[in-house]
Amino acid sequence: MENYDVVIIGAGPAGLFMAKELSKDFSVCVIEKNNVGETSKFWVVSNKNVRDNRLEDCVICRPKECVYRNYLGNEFGGKIKEGNPIIDEHKVLEKWAKEAKKKKVTFHEKTIFQKFNYNRGGVKVSTSKGILQARLLIDASGESSKIAKKYGMVKIIGYHSTYGGLYENLNIDNPDKIVMWDYLKKSKPIKLWLIYPLSKSKAYTLIYLTSSKKYPIDKLKRYFKDYIKKVSYLPRMMKNAKLLESKFGYIPLYERKKAAINRVLILGDAAGLDPPCFGGGFYIVLSLYKKFAERIKEKLKENKLNSLNLQQCVKLPEIYQDNFLFQEILSYAMRNPDKEELFLKGMEVLSNRFNSRQEAKLLFSKAEPKILAKLISSLIFSYSLEEIFKLLPKENIPLFIELCTRLLEDSFVEEAYEIFNKKYPKK
Numbered sequence: 001m002e003n004y005d006v007v008i009i010g011a012g013p014a015g016l017f018m019a020k021e022l023s024k025d026f027s028v029c030v031i032e033k034n035n036v037g038e039t040s041k042f043w044v045v046s047n048k049n050v051r052d053n054r055l056e057d058c059v060i061c062r063p064k065e066c067v068y069r070n071y072l073g074n075e076f077g078g079k080i081k082e083g084n085p086i087i088d089e090h091k092v093l094e095k096w097a098k099e100a101k102k103k104k105v106t107f108h109e110k111t112i113f114q115k116f117n118y119n120r121g122g123v124k125v126s127t128s129k130g131i132l133q134a135r136l137l138i139d140a141s142g143e144s145s146k147i148a149k150k151y152g153m154v155k156i157i158g159y160h161s162t163y164g165g166l167y168e169n170l171n172i173d174n175p176d177k178i179v180m181w182d183y184l185k186k187s188k189p190i191k192l193w194l195i196y197p198l199s200k201s202k203a204y205t206l207i208y209l210t211s212s213k214k215y216p217i218d219k220l221k222r223y224f225k226d227y228i229k230k231v232s233y234l235p236r237m238m239k240n241a242k243l244l245e246s247k248f249g250y251i252p253l254y255e256r257k258k259a260a261i262n263r264v265l266i267l268g269d270a271a272g273l274d275p276p277c278f279g280g281g282f283y284i285v286l287s288l289y290k291k292f293a294e295r296i297k298e299k300l301k302e303n304k305l306n307s308l309n310l311q312q313c314v315k316l317p318e319i320y321q322d323n324f325l326f327q328e329i330l331s332y333a334m335r336n337p338d339k340e341e342l343f344l345k346g347m348e349v350l351s352n353r354f355n356s357r358q359e360a361k362l363l364f365s366k367a368e369p370k371i372l373a374k375l376i377s378s379l380i381f382s383y384s385l386e387e388i389f390k391l392l393p394k395e396n397i398p399l400f401i402e403l404c405t406r407l408l409e410d411s412f413v414e415e416a417y418e419i420f421n422k423k424y425p426k427k
């Protein structure tokens with residue numbers, strides 16, 4: 001039986017990052033059901049992420065603007081200092097796998113994790129190709145994690161279902177602008193059409209919808225094709241489009257319960273470690289996992305691998321709390337749609353704490369539409385717009401109005417702007 005300090009399930013960003021870090025001091029084995037370097041996802045990150053992780057060689061381009069374009073044709077968002085890096089997803093995974101191999105990490109590709117049992121040496125890991133022994137098992141198998149579900153480590157609220165692809169031969173107006181296209185308001189259930197341009201003729205583009213269940217891929221594929229015909233801008237952009245690679249997946253909306261049980265730690269999408277309204281799990285890996293790895297190494301050295309110790313390794317820093325606070329409010333609101341005061345309170349707290357307009361926009365734009373619509377309508381029935389505006393910082397009000405318009409009647413926009421302009425007359 002092969003014996004390791006650490007066995008990691010999954011060679012996605014979370015698993016590979018941990019493998020390359022932990023292998024500096026410990027023996028590591030990675031099991032991956034597909035081949036290492038494969039992924040159906042792609043990643044946009046921050047410039048700090050790129051610098052801190054020395055990923056300059058994996059950046060494809062840096063669009064300078066990111067906008068949310070609503071069905072009225074209005075655009076919100078704006079310039080991004082230094083641009084928004086889009087990462088070559090295969091290159092980064094291959095780079096990390098290469099680093100891990102240099103440190104003698106064993107990779108078992110085309111190998112499926114089946115189950116684990118505790119034994120004297122720690123954990124006995126059963127896979128489709130045999131049994132492995134580990135002191136610590138890390139589950140980084142993504143949103144389909146069996147362990148997270150079996151041991152009640154996450155509570156499923158829902159999923160953002162995505163489908164699209166990397167295309168060439170496109171006709172893109174502005175290759176320097178990431179567009180979250182919300183022209184689709186009246187054509188449910190699809191919410192957003194995203195365009196991440198790499199050049200004038202090449203882009204990642206996909207549909208995005210949120211619901212309590214996963215939408216099957218073939219259904220998403222059908223929607224994707226239908227919407228190209230329905231949305232005025234898309235036929236021109238997609239006329240001669242040639243698919244290079246399909247892109248799809250589910251971004252989990254989880255409420256985190258616990259990140260570890262004895263000798264087993266879950267990471268990445270498996271753990272809901274990405275604030276669910278944010279959809280930036282790769283960004284979180286780049287931002288936090290170095291620190292997590294240092295803490296895990298300490299616990300491995302001391303052989304303190306019980307659930308409490310392991311849980312401490314993935315404690316999130318303060319700065320991420322806004323996102324998780326929103327997650328908690330949102331999940332509470334989803335369970336108790338009648339308690340709009342609580343939602344309002346949450347909004348109040350959040351509106352004072354949002355550290356960036358962009359972030360606020362992302363949070364709102366990705367929340368469950370039906371529930372938010374209900375909450376926002378009841379909010380507006382219970383409180384006047386003037387009262388709501390009192391709670392929100394001035395700079396967040398237009399954003400609030402615009403985001404609400406996606407969920408409410410069109411006339412709301414005009415009314416809200418009228419009140420807003422009265423409250424804050426243009427000088």
Ligand SMILES: Cc1cc2nc3c(=O)[nH]c(=O)nc-3n(C[C@H](O)[C@H](O)[C@H](O)COP(=O)(O)OP(=O)(O)OC[C@H]3O[C@@H](n4cnc5c(N)ncnc54)[C@H](O)[C@@H]3O)c2cc1C
Pocket residue numbers: 009010011012013014015031032033034038039040041042043044045111112113114140141142143144162206247248249250251267268269270274279280281282283284
């Ligand atoms: C279309 C799309 C676009 C995205 N865009 C962004 C973005 O711009 N920025 C950003 O920060 N994040 C983005 N995300 C989110 C990000 O991709 C995820 O948060 C991230 O990939 C999570 O990494 P992970 O390693 O936890 O899981 P995954 O990437 O899902 O990797 C899990 C790995 O485990 C393997 N596996 C699963 N089950 C088993 C098993 N039983 N045995 C062995 N192996 C197994 C899988 O094959 C896979 O390789 C996007 C997601 C999607 C779907």
